[in-house]
Amino acid sequence: xxxxxxxLREHGLRxxxxxxxxxxxxxxxxHATPDEVLAEVRTRSEAINISTVxxxxxxxxxxxxxxxxxxxxxxxxYHSVVDHEHFHLVxxxxxxxxSVGPDVLADVLARLRDEHGFxxxxxxxxxxxxxxxxxxxxxET
Amino acid sequence: xxxxxxxLREHGLRxxxxxxxxxxxxxxxxHATPDEVLAEVRTRSEAINISTVxxxxxxxxxxxxxxxxxxxxxxxxYHSVVDHEHFHLVxxxxxxxxSVGPDVLADVLARLRDEHGFxxxxxxxxxxxxxxxxxxxxxET
DNA sequence: TTCCATGCAAACACTTTGCACCGTG
DNA sequence: CACGGTGCAAAGTGTTTGCATGGAA
Numbered sequence: 001x002x003x004x005x006x007x008l009r010e011h012g013l014r015x016x017x018x019x020x021x022x023x024x025x026x027x028x029x030x031h032a033t034p035d036e037v038l039a040e041v042r043t044r045s046e047a048i049n050i051s052t053v054x055x056x057x058x059x060x061x062x063x064x065x066x067x068x069x070x071x072x073x074x075x076x077x078y079h080s081v082v083d084h085e086h087f088h089l090v091x092x093x094x095x096x097x098x099s100v101g102p103d104v105l106a107d108v109l110a111r112l113r114d115e116h117g118f119x120x121x122x123x124x125x126x127x128x129x130x131x132x133x134x135x136x137x138x139x140e141t
Numbered sequence: 142x143x144x145x146x147x148x149l150r151e152h153g154l155r156x157x158x159x160x161x162x163x164x165x166x167x168x169x170x171x172h173a174t175p176d177e178v179l180a181e182v183r184t185r186s187e188a189i190n191i192s193t194v195x196x197x198x199x200x201x202x203x204x205x206x207x208x209x210x211x212x213x214x215x216x217x218x219y220h221s222v223v224d225h226e227h228f229h230l231v232x233x234x235x236x237x238x239x240s241v242g243p244d245v246l247a248d249v250l251a252r253l254r255d256e257h258g259f260x261x262x263x264x265x266x267x268x269x270x271x272x273x274x275x276x277x278x279x280x281e282t
Numbered sequence: 283t284t285c286c287a288t289g290c291a292a293a294c295a296c297t298t299t300g301c302a303c304c305g306t307g
Numbered sequence: 308c309a310c311g312g313t314g315c316a317a318a319g320t321g322t323t324t325g326c327a328t329g330g331a332a
Contacts, residue, residue, distance in 0.1 A: 014306050014311060034296085049314050054297065056312095070211055075296065089259045098259060104252055111245055112268075118230045118239060120270035127253075129261035155286060155331050175321085190289050195322065197287095216321065 007063040018048050022056045026066050026080050031088075031097060033075040069126050071097060087125035093134035148204040159189050163197045167207050167221050172229075172238060174216040210267050212238060228266035234275035 004023055005015050025040040026032060032040065038053045057078050060066045068076040071090050087105070089098040102122045112118045145164055146156050166181040167173060173181065179194045198219050201207045209217045212231050228246070230239040243263045253259045 012311095016306075016312065018313070047314095050296095051298075051315080052313055070214075073211075073217070076214070089253065089257060089261065091259070092262075098257055100253070100257060104249055104256075108245055108249055112230065112241070113273075115245075116230060116239055116241060117273035118232070118268075118270055119273070119276070120230065120268040121233075124269050127259075127261040128265050129259055132254075132258040132260070135260070153286090157287065157331075159288075188289095191321095192290080192323075193288055 004063075004065065007065065011063065013059065017045075018052050019056050019059070021045060021048065022053060023060055023065060023080075026057075026060070026078050027082065029079075031071065031077045031079045033077050035075065037078065067123050069124050071126055081123075085123045087122050087127070089131075090126055090128050091131040091134055092128055093130055096131055098131075145204075145206065148206065152204065154200065158186075159193050160197055160200070162186060162189065163194060164201055164206060164221075167198075167201070167219050168223065172212065172218045172220050174218050176216065178219065208264050210265050212267055222264075226264045228263050228268070230272075231267055231269050232272040232275055233269055234271055237272060239272075 004020060008015050008019070021041045021044070022037060025037045025044075029036060029040055034050065034053045034057060037057070038048070038050055041048055041053075057066065057068070061068060061078075065081055066078050067081055068078045069088055071077045071088055072095075085102050086099040087102065089100060090096075105120075105122055105125075109120055109122070112120055145161060149156050149160070162182045162185065163178060166178045166185075170177060170181055175191065175194050175198060178198070179189070179191055182189055182194075198207065198209070202209060202219075205222060207219050207221055209219045210229055212218045212229060213236075226243050227240040228243065230241060231237075246261075246263055246266075250261055250263070253261055
């Protein structure tokens with residue numbers, strides 16, 4: 001939390017209970033959509049508003065305290081950045097999420113930088129596919 | 142087009158003018174959102190409905206004729222599969238899109254398969270970041 | 283003639299915004 | 308006590324669905 005106050009102060013923003021509650025909820029949840037964050041906050045304390053959740057998640061992301069990635073075709077999911085940087089594998093069949101450290105991608109990132117002049121942001125990356133347990137996709141229809 | 146009729150027949154689906162128009166539009170556009178596909182179709186022929194566009198893109202994807210990826214935080218973009226398989230780099234600053242062949246990822250895919258039991262779908266992949274021209278993002282923040 | 287496909291409009295899910303009030307600094 | 312933050316409600320996007328009609332096979 002102290003990290004939060006600090007960052008807020010640096011940016012001339014105010015410390016509010018809502019901001020603390022929301023950051024704490026994201027930390028606890030691991031990966032969560034704005035809706036899920038709202039629900040989590042509400043289990044602990046009183047009702048805060050969904051638009052505050054959206055505004056706050058945006059703020060926290062600007063402060064570098066959380067990140068978001070698109071783990072489904074629908075809502076984005078936020079996760080705390082205190083966890084080390086990672087990217088996500090999402091199984092299209094069982095929807096299991098695996099977090100993978102950035103090392104695997106080191107070579108690829110270097111090549112993309114050298115050959116395509118592009119600096120990729122690993123923390124935001126999501127790769128969809130299938131885990132071996134769900135291996136066989138449907139044949140035709 | 143003949144490819145379309147063929148695939149449709151294989152799946153017991155019907156060939157309709159809308160389906161041909163929409164596939165042709167995706168081919169022409171390269172990367173396009175459902176909205177853009179609709180607009181493109183309308184420049185050529187008469188009004189077709191947005192819900193038909195959605196339904197048809199879904200069908201075409203099931204037939205393996207188009208694919209979609211998430212190139213922005215908003216709408217998905219569809220592209221024809223006649224272009225060889227590729228993934229996308231998207232610059233957060235200038236929104237330029239670079240298509241990259243799957244080879245760069247060969248090693249990574251092998252490692253993900255071996256170490257995480259995960260078969261990633263390259264064709265759907267998007268990596269966000271910055272191209273060198275847009276290089277320096279803000280510090281901190 | 284049979285059903286699949288389409289158009290239309292309404293419903294949905296998610297997100298953003300305007301404004302008055304509240305509370306931090 | 309000034310001004311940024313919040314709650315609330317309404318409006319905005321992007322997408323899906325139910326149903327009656329239309330048209331491919």
